[in-house]
Amino acid sequence: MPYINIRVTREGVTPEQKLQLIEGATNLLSRILNKHPSTTFVIIDEVDTDNWGLAGENITSLRRREAKER
């Protein structure tokens, strides 16, 4: 009965990609720990780039800088 919480930035993750994350995480727990998919929860949280910080800056700024550098 695992619980898997995946937190990513809200940057256009599609329903299909979310489903692939759900399938992949469920399979991983089944394969490594023999956990039943029927009681495996996967919850995906999408977080605004203003609300996620890395290295003391927000991801909004990081993405802007990455775009410039290209």
Place this chain on the structure above:
Amino acid sequence: MPYINIRVTREGVTPEQKLQLIEGATNLLSRILNKHPSTTFVIIDEVDTDNWGLAGENITSLRRREAKER
């Protein structure tokens, strides 16, 4: 000073129902563990059905199948 986090799918939970969850969870911790309501936090997270997986599928698909089977 308990912290209770309730995560449910975003499927039309009303403000009144949320209040009942808050009251019920606060009372539960008071009744069983004698915790003060004044420092009991309850946070309800509503999660899109595309973002919640059970048994390797998302809840969007599960709900669609349930509707068909009725």
Place this chain on the structure above:
Amino acid sequence: MPYINIRVTREGVTPEQKLQLIEGATNLLSRILNKHPSTTFVIIDEVDTDNWGLAGENITSLRRREAKER
């Protein structure tokens, strides 16, 4: 398929009390939102009193002060 996470300080919660929290939280979600107990998760986290802060102090200090005041 709710997920309920209850965080309390580690101060001698008994297995019987934990079970009552599990039962109570499961019943609450069933009663208010009609959620199936069979896919309701309750996870209780016990946190050391040194690791829990309220009002800028840890609960270890708070408990010591409460004991003195009695």
Place this chain on the structure above:
Amino acid sequence: MPYINIRVTREGVTPEQKLQLIEGATNLLSRILNKHPSTTFVIIDEVDTDNWGLAGENITSLRRREAKER
């Protein structure tokens, strides 16, 4: 590599304030525990006032009462 999750009510926190929380939390972990900012995550969750309970009531009601008392 710390992970810091800050949960506050959704009541008009500005991008600038969020950035100050990110900077402040990152600095705190660097200063006290010598953790590298480059692998410090800060995630801010904003929670609707209907979804946050304190003392058995929601923050929506608390704010309404505070406004009246002024």
Place this chain on the structure above:
Amino acid sequence: MPYINIRVTREGVTPEQKLQLIEGATNLLSRILNKHPSTTFVIIDEVDTDNWGLAGENITSLRRREAKER
């Protein structure tokens, strides 16, 4: 920069299995969402079977019943 939190019951997960979960989850996020492993966090929480409830009972009881049924 994803954050993945895997919560499982504390029932003898080995360091090797934990590493496989870390590798698998990191690869999953890289494969599906093209996320850099260098900023992918995976945190595994092991929860005592008395502290995890499913269907209104704790996992300690569930395991005992499963053992009997064999």
Place this chain on the structure above:
Amino acid sequence: MPYINIRVTREGVTPEQKLQLIEGATNLLSRILNKHPSTTFVIIDEVDTDNWGLAGENITSLRRREAKER
């Protein structure tokens, strides 16, 4: 009424350092968002280095490699 959850690896954080994290996080929320310390929760989770992954490896391995490189 903020809730701040700080997750760090379990590598000898002292009670005094934990208190400084609690004070610092409480002050941060008070200073930036004018939140009352009296309803500010800080919870510190210490996670075993086997249970924390970064870049697809666990922190146990990372620390071993860092020690060698010195």
